[in-house]
Amino acid sequence: MGFVYRYSQMAEGMRPSPIRELFKMTQRPGMISFAGGLPDPAIFPVEEFAVCAEALRTQGTTALQYGASEGHGPLVAEIQRRMEPLLGRPVVPEEIVISSGTQQAMDMLARVLLDPGDVVVVEAPTYPGALHTFRSAGARFALVPCDEHGMKVDLLPDVIERCRRETGRVPKLIYTIINFSNPSGACLSEARRRRLAGIARELTIPVLEDDPYGELRYRGERIPTLFSLAGGGVIFASSFSKILAPGVRVAWAVAEAELIRKMVIAKQGMDLCTSVVAQVLVAEYCSRGFLESHLEKIRSHYAGKAAAMASALREHLPLSVRFAEPSGGFFFWLELGGDSRQLFERAVEQGVAFLPGPAFYPEPAETVGEVVDGRPYARLCFTFAQSTEIVEGTKRLACALEQA
Numbered sequence: 001m002g003f004v005y006r007y008s009q010m011a012e013g014m015r016p017s018p019i020r021e022l023f024k025m026t027q028r029p030g031m032i033s034f035a036g037g038l039p040d041p042a043i044f045p046v047e048e049f050a051v052c053a054e055a056l057r058t059q060g061t062t063a064l065q066y067g068a069s070e071g072h073g074p075l076v077a078e079i080q081r082r083m084e085p086l087l088g089r090p091v092v093p094e095e096i097v098i099s100s101g102t103q104q105a106m107d108m109l110a111r112v113l114l115d116p117g118d119v120v121v122v123e124a125p126t127y128p129g130a131l132h133t134f135r136s137a138g139a140r141f142a143l144v145p146c147d148e149h150g151m152k153v154d155l156l157p158d159v160i161e162r163c164r165r166e167t168g169r170v171p172k173l174i175y176t177i178i179n180f181s182n183p184s185g186a187c188l189s190e191a192r193r194r195r196l197a198g199i200a201r202e203l204t205i206p207v208l209e210d211d212p213y214g215e216l217r218y219r220g221e222r223i224p225t226l227f228s229l230a231g232g233g234v235i236f237a238s239s240f241s242k243i244l245a246p247g248v249r250v251a252w253a254v255a256e257a258e259l260i261r262k263m264v265i266a267k268q269g270m271d272l273c274t275s276v277v278a279q280v281l282v283a284e285y286c287s288r289g290f291l292e293s294h295l296e297k298i299r300s301h302y303a304g305k306a307a308a309m310a311s312a313l314r315e316h317l318p319l320s321v322r323f324a325e326p327s328g329g330f331f332f333w334l335e336l337g338g339d340s341r342q343l344f345e346r347a348v349e350q351g352v353a354f355l356p357g358p359a360f361y362p363e364p365a366e367t368v369g370e371v372v373d374g375r376p377y378a379r380l381c382f383t384f385a386q387s388t389e390i391v392e393g394t395k396r397l398a399c400a401l402e403q404a
Contacts, residue, residue, distance in 0.1 A: 010136055010138070013135065013136075013138075014136065015132075015135075028348075028351075030351055031348070031351055031352070031353055032351060032352045032353070032385055032389045032392060032393035032396065033352075033353045033384065033385065034352065034353060034354045034379075034380040034381050034382070034384075034385060034393060035353040035354055035355050035381065036381060036384060037182060037330050037331065037381050037383075038246075038381065038383065038384040039241075039242060039245065039246060039298075039383055039384070040301065040302075040305075040383050040384055042386075043297060043298055043301050044245050045244065045245070045285075045290060045294050048285065048288075048290045048294070049245070049281065049285060051288075052281050052284040052285045052288065052290070053281065055280055055281065055284040056277070056280070056281075059280050062276065062280065063276050063277045063280040063281075064276070064277065065276065066272060066273060066276070067273040067274075067276035067279065068273060069097075069264050069267050069268050069272060069273050070093070070096070070097055070098065070260075070264050071096060071097060071098030071252070071273075071274065071279065072098065072276055072279035072280060072283060073093075074280075074283040074287070075098060075250075075279045075280075075282055075283035075286075076093050076096050076098065077093075077283075078282075078283055078286040078287060079091075079096055079098075079252050079254075080092075080093070080096065082286075083096075083236075083254060086214075086225050086227075086228070086236075087225060087227045087228050087236060087254065088224070088225070088227070088228030088229075089228075091254055092257070094257040094260060094261070095254055095255060095256065095257050095260055096252055096253070096254055096260065097252065097253050097260050097263050097264050097267065098250065098251070098252050098274050098279060099250075099251045099252060099253060099267065099274060100249045100250070100251070100271060100274045100275070101239060101241065101246075101249050101250075101251050102210060102212060102237050102238070102239045102241070102251040102253075103129055103133065104251070104267070104270065104271075104274075105237045105251055105252070105253040105263075106129070106130055106133045106134075106208070106210075106237070107133050107136075107266075107270070108253075108263040108264075108266045108267050108270070109173075109208060109235060109253070109263060110133055110134055110136070110137040110139070111137065111266040112259070112262040112263055112265075112266055113172055113173055113206070114134065114137040114138065114139050114172055114173070115137075115138065115172075116137070116138030116139075117138060117139075117140065117167075117169070118137075118138070118139050118140070118169065118171075118172040118173075119139065119140050119141065119142050119163050119167060119169055119170075119171040119172065119368055120134045120139045120140075120141055120142070120171060120172065120173045120174075120175055121141075121142045121143075121144060121156070121159060121160070121163075121171045121173070121174040121175065121205075122134075122141050122142070122143060122144070122174075122175045122176075122362070123143075123144055123146050123150070123151045123175075123176055123177070123181065123184075124143035124144060124145050124146060124361060124372040125146065125183050125184055125333075125357065125360035125361055125372075125374060125377065126175065126177070126181075126360060126361075127177055127181075127182045127183070127210070127360070128359050128360060130175055130210070131362050134173075134175070135362075135366065139172075140167075140362075140366050140367065140368050141362040141366055141367050141368065142159050142160070142162070142163045142171060142367070142368045142369050143159070143361075143362070143367060143369065143370060143371075143372050144156055144159050145372065146181070146184055146186055147186070148186055148324040149186060149187070149188065149189045149192060150176075150178070150181065150184075150186045150187060150188030150189065150192055151176055151188060151192065151196070152192075153188075153192040153195045153196045153199070154195070156174075156196070156199055157199060159369060160199075160203065160205070162368070162369045162370075163368050163369060166368055166369065167368055170203065170205065171205055172205070172206075173205065173206055173207070173208060174196075174200060174205055174206070174207040174208070175207075175208045175210065176188065176196070176207065176208070176209060176210065176226075177210045177211070177212075177213070178193070178209050178210070178211055178214070178225070178226055179211055179213050179214040179217070179223070179328065179329070180213040180214075180216065180217075180326055180327070180328040180329025180330070180331070181329070181331075182212075182213070182329070182330070182331060182379075183331050183333055183355070183357075183360045183377075183379035184331070184333040185324065185326030185329055185330075185331045185332060185333050186324070186326075186333075187223065187326075187327060187328065188223070188226075189223070190223050190224060193223065193224065193226050193229055194229055196226060197226055197229045197230035197231075197234070200230065200233055200234070201230060201231070201232070201233060204233065205233075206233050206234070206235060206259075207226060207230070207233065207234045207235070208234075208235045208237065209225065209226045209227055209234050209235065209236045209237065210237050210238075211225070211236065211237065211238045212238055212239045212241060212242050213242060213328060213329040213330065214238065214328075215242075215243050215295055216242060216243070216298070216299060216302060216328045216329055216330075217299070217327060217328040218299055218302065218303035218306060218327060218328050219303075219327040219328070220327045227254070232256065234255070235253055235254070235255040235259065236253065236254045236255070237251065237252070237253045237254075238251065238252060239251035239252075240282055242330070243291070243294070243295060243298070244282065244285065244291065244294065248278045248281070248282055249274070249275065249278060250274060250275075250278050250279060250282050302330075302382075302383055304387070305382045305383060305385075305387060305390065306325070306326060306382050308382070308387045308390045308391070309332060309380065309382040309390050309394070310325045310332075312390055312391045312394035312395075313332065313334075313394055315394075316391075316394045316395050316397075316398040317334075317394065317397065317398055317401065318398075318401060320337055321334055321335065321336055321337070321401070322334070322335040323335065330381050330382065330383045331379055331380065331381055331382070332379070332380045332382060333377060333378075333379055333380075334377065334378045334379075334380060335376055335377055336376050336377065336378055336401075337376055338376065338404055339375045339376070340354075340356035340357045340358070340374075340375055340376065340377055340378040341356045341358065341375060342404075343356070343378065343400055343401065343404065344356045344378075346400040346403050346404075347396065347397055347400040349400070350396040350397070350399050350400045351396050352393040352394075352396035352397050352400070354378050354379060354380050354397070355378065355379040356374070356375070356377075356378055357374030357375060357376065357377030357378055357379070358373075358374040358375055359374070359379075360374055360377075360379065361373075361374040
């Protein structure tokens with residue numbers, strides 16, 4: 001008999017990531033996977049990044065030492081430069097923290113803002129990693145439905161008021177993926193952004209503006225960030241995972257200096273500092289101008305894949321399956337009409353995988369107010385599969401749909 005551990009309440013409430021669990025089923029030989037939100041490794045900037053490794057010869061004593069919890073100075077400076085046009089004003093170093101992926105930035109924020117029982121407003125559907133992080137902090141969720149233009153912000157005041165009535169609490173945080181959302185691919189319209197900024201300011205509820213896909217716009221004009229429209233109360237977070245490579249595990253958050261200081265203190269109890277080696281290499285990559293040319297390359301590459309998937313879905317899937325073609329990002333969000341979990345099992349038998357909709361919604365027991373059912377929906381990622389696989393995988397998905 002093994003040792004008996006007395007687990008914490010947090011550990012007892014933990015559940016495995018539905019995405020990570022489903023990955024096990026997608027690793028079969030010959031499987032075409034639209035399941036993971038993975039960049040295409042074929043266009044990772046391997047050679048350019050290898051060139052940047054030369055920086056270790058001149059900066060090795062810095063790179064191999066402990067670093068500041070706030071972040072490596074030259075990388076912070078690069079982020080300042082990149083953020084000014086996006087955020088609408090100059091950003092000072094005290095308003096930036098470098099994190100080990102955006103997931104850690106969310107975790108830091110949860111630790112400094114959330115107490116057990118607090119409510120976080122999220123889009124429905126939303127990113128499961130955010131649900132996982134906020135759930136671990138003891139949060140419950142209030143849901144705002146989405147359409148092809150993102151969160152239905154006009155419904156937000158009613159959701160907040162219902163939360164106040166049912167829990168006696170005003171939500172502590174609003175979470176949104178504002179550009180090309182994971183999973184829906186929707187981009188919040190400028191009018192809704194302005195409305196959201198106004199509501200958050202009026203009710204003094206901070207907003208986490210998670211923007212890992214904003215640089216990956218393939219069609220249309222850039223929409224101003226919520227941060228630039230709000231004039232305060234917005235935490236902007238982004239990452240090099242989608243625009244460079246996820247393996248570097250380097251991301252950042254921008255907010256008022258007081259909040260960033262609290263997040264830095266939380267980070268000191270996590271990992272002391274993000275890998276300085278990774279930060280030095282990413283700073284060198286940016287300072288040499290490699291990132292701008294890489295962005296042009298991946299936008300063109302992924303735009304072609306998005307068009308290929310849109311064409312294949314229209315050609316091979318029944319008209320009853322509805323979707324909106326995204327203008328950027330990684331994902332298509334399909335409305336199937338049936339149970340996506342049952343379809344997933346049939347699709348895997350056909351040799352194609354996707355993610356069923358329920359993965360992107362909190363459980364009813366942890367939801368305040370209206371519960372939304374994700375069973376009729378499915379997320380397909382178009383960036384990882386090759387163009388021929390996109391067509392073949394769509395045909396296999398059509399076969400699975402025919403078996404319903």
